[in-house]
Amino acid sequence: MTKPPAITTAEKKTATGSEALLDINSIGISFGGLKAVQNFSLQLPAAGLFGLIGPNGAGKTTIFNLLTGVYEPDSGEIHLASRRLFNCRPHExxxxxxxxxxxxxxxxxxxxxxxxxxxxxxxxxxxxxxxxxxxxxxxxxxxxxxxxxxxxxxxxxxxxxxxxxxxxxxxxxxxxxxxxxxxxxxxxxxxxxxxxxxxLNPQEKKLLALSIQQIRDRFQVAVLLIEHDMPLVMEICEQIIVLDHGMTICRGTPREVQNDERVIAAYLGSGLSDG
Amino acid sequence: MTRTPDSRRNNGSASHAEVTASASDSQSGFVGNTLMGLMPFAVGIVLASLLHFVLPHVIPGRAGPYYSRIVTDIGIAIIMAVSLNIVNGMTGQFSIGHAGFMTLGGYMAAFMSYYGSMYLWGSAETHGGFLGTGELLFVMSCISGGLLAAGAGYVVGLPSLRLRGDYLAIVTLGFGEIIRVILQQTGKVIDNAQALKTGGLSQMIPPPVGGALGFDDVPKYTNLFWVYTILTVTLVVAYRLKRSGLGRAMISVREDEIAAQAMGVNIARQKVLAFVIAAFFAGVAGGLFAHERGVILSPKDAGFQRSFDYVIMTVLGGRGSITGVMLAAGLLTALPEFLREFEQYRLIVYALLLIIMMLVRPQGLLGIHEIWDLWPRRRSTSLPSSTVATSATSSPEAR
Structure with missing residues (x-):
């Protein structure tokens, strides 16, 4: 394993201009027979603010654990600023x-x-x-x-x-x-x-929404947000990915996601619309 | 491990280099700062010599050596407890094999000084006076004992990467017992310089350190000066470690391993480092113990009973509190001496003491605090901000 070349700030900007800062390419992991996450892909641009939502147990936190090296994905690749993160321990x-x-x-x-x-x-x-x-x-x-x-x-x-x-x-x-x-x-x-x-109480949530956007602007970080509070997610996220049972069922702008039938089905159940 | 961070590390060190460069232009207090860094050691050595030369005169007559012995024992106990506290208190790994490191280091040191004296001076008597050649050999032996123990600490530290809590405790307990059993299998002490010189290397296998009978006739070099000098080093190291980034990283491992990893702490490295440092000082303390007057080094010193004494000191003192552990080590070493008549009840008293502590003060005597944290007024000055204040004022453009 060779050390990756050092990337200066100037290079970083040009690199991220053309492609995503965090490039997740169809990662998956299963625990025994349970496919916790399948085929998850995401291209997060520099200073992007994306949301990751889904019902409980959909695999959202598992994706975070895959990204941070707590788990090693069974399949797929993760690239950060064009550098592959492979077999890295969490602190790395x-x-x-x-x-x-x-x-x-x-x-x-x-x-x-x-x-x-x-x-x-x-x-x-x-x-x-x-x-x-x-x-x-x-x-x-x-x-x-x-x-x-x-x-x-x-x-x-x-x-x-x-x-x-x-x-x-x-x-x-x-x-x-x-x-x-x-x-x-x-x-x-x-x-x-x-x-x-x-x-958090409603007041604190409002402040949080504001500060997440400020954090993104001030520190120039890309933010990936897991949140159950829909108004908050819909308000601040540019793109939203919806997970259910480890599968990506929908992705798009908040408006697109809100009107997507599969999303509504995942959250409210599909029994009524089917019947 | 081979893949280490990228761009920002380079940027970070570059800006750091700039800062130090600009600072060195203006910084005239550099020599002073370096001396300040060594100051605690100097103070400790002065205090140790004072203790060494004054104590025997304060308590004249036949009681003198007796009290010197107690004060020596207290010093060694503090070295042991404070070093164990780096593993148990700061890093939060439960080790109950500390006496194993101590005895290993002690045997190593005794082996070196005994056979070294035999070889150099033809007998295992002490040689040279205060700070003489004999004491030089003795200090070198103690340090090699520490190094051997540190190596063993590295080996014992490795399972701690996979084991937690009780399971790790069993491994460390097993380590102490292994040391004990191995030492019992060693050969007879060679007490004849002539035989030693003609015998060749084969007589060193197994090492002739006395087996189950113990290692007798080790030259008795240990005195108050050396014990308290090494105690000073131990305390300065423990304190600086605690206040440093490395110490923070160790404490973060104790507090929450998962969060520590997520914040970039290499928990494997921190755990092994804690074990190695603690084992080193235990090994040196073992060297001091081995050369103490009235001690016959024996394999049973590595057993769990002695290890438990030190664990009790750290629990009683408070996890991570250096001064608390010092206090507990001093008390628990001195107390049995003053309760000689009731010696057979010592373990019962220990057990009762622990139960009472658990009920009344589960965090230990001082909890996570140091003794000076108890005065609220001094607390603000003892915060780490003051430690960097000197470098900040001497180089304003670093800001």
């Missing part, structure tokens, strides 16, 4: 530029808010054990820069006042927010949000 995929949040919040409860963000921000740090233990100048600079970046991020999301609190002491809404901040701290090209609106 994060380093390559795909970050995610979790459906059930998975912060580090006994680390401070700041440390949660710093941990995510340090993945490209290069100082090892020896310079850490001797506290060399280079190491201290790296930590200093890391800390500054973390504070900047927290400020953007208005969490800087809570920086030194334990993550477990934050309110539920703030924990959801911190999950997004933490994922952004890894400096991703693609951000996978797994039900970020779950458990």
């Amino acid at each position: 995929i994060t380093a390559a530029g795909i970050a995610r949040t979790f459906q059930n919040i998975r912060l580090f409860p006994d680390l401070s808010v700041l440390d949660n963000v710093r941990l995510a921000g340090q993945l490209h740090n290069r100082h090892g054990l020896l310079s850490t233990l001797l506290r060399t100048r280079g190491y201290r600079f790296e930590e200093h820069l890391l800390q500054e970046r973390a504070f900047n991020l927290l400020e953007i999301f208005d969490l800087q006042d809570r920086a030194h609190e334990l993550a477990s002491n934050l309110s539920y809404g703030h924990q959801r927010k911190l999950e997004i901040v933490r994922a952004l701290a890894t400096n991703p090209q693609v951000l996978l949000l797994d039900e970020p609106a779950a458990g």
